[in-house]
Amino acid sequence: MAQKPKLYYFNGRGKMESVRWLLGAAGVEFDEEFLETKEQYNKLIEVGSLLFQQVPMVEMDGMKIVQTRAILNYIAAKYNLYGKDMKDRLFIDMYVEGTTDLMLAVIPLPFQQGDAKAKQIDLIKNRAVNRYFPVYEKVCKIFVLFMLYRCNLKL
Ligand SMILES: N[C@@H](CCC(=O)N[C@@H](CS)C(=O)NCC(=O)O)C(=O)O
CATH class of the missing domain: 1.20.1050.10 (Glutathione S-transferase Yfyf (Class Pi); Chain A, domain 2)
Structure with a gap:
């Protein structure tokens, strides 16, 4: 079975909320890691997980995806929620x-x-x-x- 997507963001709605809604609409279960300390956030930057040193970041399909619109477009296209044409x-x-x-x-x-x-x-x-x-x-x-x-x- 494919691994669940993992969402990295602060413990709040913000820019991640639309990603949560879209995964919900697609019927996809996901895990979340809430960034509650500066250390957690810096660690992600140090290991190169955040392309532009920003969240939201979604780990799915072997990729670490950033930029909210790119994340949404990928999920919508993958789960056939991005229109027919x-x-x-x-x-x-x-x-x-x-x-x-x-x-x-x-x-x-x-x-x-x-x-x-x-x-x-x-x-x-x-x-x-x-x-x-x-x-x-x-x-x-x-x-x-x-x-x-x-x-x-x-x-
Ligand atoms: N264009 C990015 C902007 C992301 C963004 O501004 N993220 C904020 C949190 S909501 C952040 O990580 N700020 C830290 C920083 O920019 O150094 C997106 O839409 O995902």
Whole structure:
């Protein structure tokens, strides 16, 4: 039996969360090593496991894969979750980049305080509600209708 993928990241959602979700969607079990000390992280760098000295890193299929998008693309392609043709992949890539942009607005939050933090929270809420969520709601509705049609179900 193939070895389970092993995920290396801090004990938090961050950039690894989408990888966990994708493996879950693919029905793939995985192990995780949470980096809780500087020593653990430095050790990975010393042994050359982190190409750009960054996590997330996923050990699978004999490789140590870094860069979130590269990890996601590999898993999606491997488990047939990356569309049927170039056009599907183009749309998947657009939706993924949208979530990345929204997440980039969230990342600075833990390091902000006071007014700056409140302003950032307002911006995130506004962008989420008005710019990103409507797009995902629309595509989810289309997907549900498509599945109902495929299953010959009527609304
Ligand atoms: N482009 C990379 C960025 C990864 C990244 O910024 N990782 C952070 C943790 S979330 C990190 O390892 N920072 C340490 C550093 O850059 O030295 C990706 O998307 O995976």
